[in-house]
Amino acid sequence: MSIPAFGLGTFRLQNDVVIHSVKTALDVGYRVIDTAQIYENEAAIGQAIAESDIARNDLFITTKIWVENLSKDDLITSLKESLEKLRTDYIDLTLIHWPSPGAAISVAESMQALMEAKQQGLTRQIGVSNFTIDLMQQAINAVGAVNIATNQIELHPFLQNRQVxxxxxTHAIPITSYMTLAYGEALKNEVIQAIAMKHQITAAQAVLAWAMQLGYAVIPSSTKRDNLVSNLDAIKVTLxxxxxxxxxxxxxxxxxxSPEGLAPDWD
Known part of the structure; x- marks a missing residue:
């Protein structure tokens, strides 16, 4: 199994805004949706999917376990709640969203609970997010690199995270880039604008194409139909x-x- 190269991010989108974004994205051809328990939009996304005419097996849904639910006693229960909100019998990819603050819950405990969720059929793949080299090694020690479908990390032209x-x-763990457009900062960069002009594409397409050519999956978000279409067309761009x-x-x-209290000691 593999991680799709392109999907829809839903961070900071809630209620009618996220419903509109997801419905529009599905209408223009998106089939991958990334959410998280802490986004508080799983139920709205579940509604948007239910009201679309897209078959569940044509979709790839990712969610992320919040830090309060990382213990072996809480993780599977919280994932079942996410399933109910998303109106689905399974998640395609479930990630640890952030490492447990202060290592209160070990990486091993959380990863083994995710493996149990996978064995129960609640999720088809598992992975991590915001993990450093040390944390990735702990995850590998717990469940093996072969069982880690991705590490979803902040990665954009101004933070290329090369060590991670x-x-x-080295361990054949795919990378998913979030914040790929750097909150829009990358779109204002003269180098990127020149590359976009050279290829007669948008600056966003240039950045997204760059990330995908490096082998990263990307999950940009938008609430505007034109931007959703344009971003998706980055798949066709070759730099x-x-x-x-x-x-x-x-x-x-x-x-x-790098939220205080959540962020690990970055590499």
Whole structure:
């Protein structure tokens, strides 16, 4: 099994806004939806999917277990609640959203609980998010690299996270990039704008294509139909070696997401 290269992110989208985004995305061809327990939008997404005419087996749904639910006693119960909200019998991919603050719950305990959820058929694949090299090694020790479908991390032209990526690649763990457009900062960059102009594409398409050509899955979000269509068309874009090198040169370890009390000691 593998992680689809392109999907819809739903962070910060709730209620009617997320319903509209998901319905529009499904209408224009999206089939991958990324959510999380802490986004508080699983029920709205479940409604949007139920009101669409897309068969469940044509969709790939990812959710993430919140830190309060990482213990072996709570993880599966919380995942079943997510299933009810999403109106589905199974999740395609379930991730640990953030490592347990202060390592209150071990990575091993959470990963083994995820494996149990997989064995029960509640989720088809499992993985991690916001994991450092050390945390990935702990996850590998717990369940084996073969059972870790992805590490979903902040990754964009200004934070290319090469140490984590290299470690993941060594163990054949795919990377999912979130915040790929750097909250829109990447779209204003002159280098990226020049590449977009050269190929007659949007700046967003240039960045998304860059990430996918490096082998990363991407999950950009939007509430606008035109942007949803345009972003999805990034799948068709191919950048040349010079383009890739220019974007590689933009890395400056510019991290946008590092919540106090949740963030691990970053590599």
């Amino acid at each position: 990526v290299d470690f993941a690649n 040349d070696e010079d383009d890739m090198m220019q974007i590689a040169s933009l890395d400056r370890n510019h991290r946008l997401v």
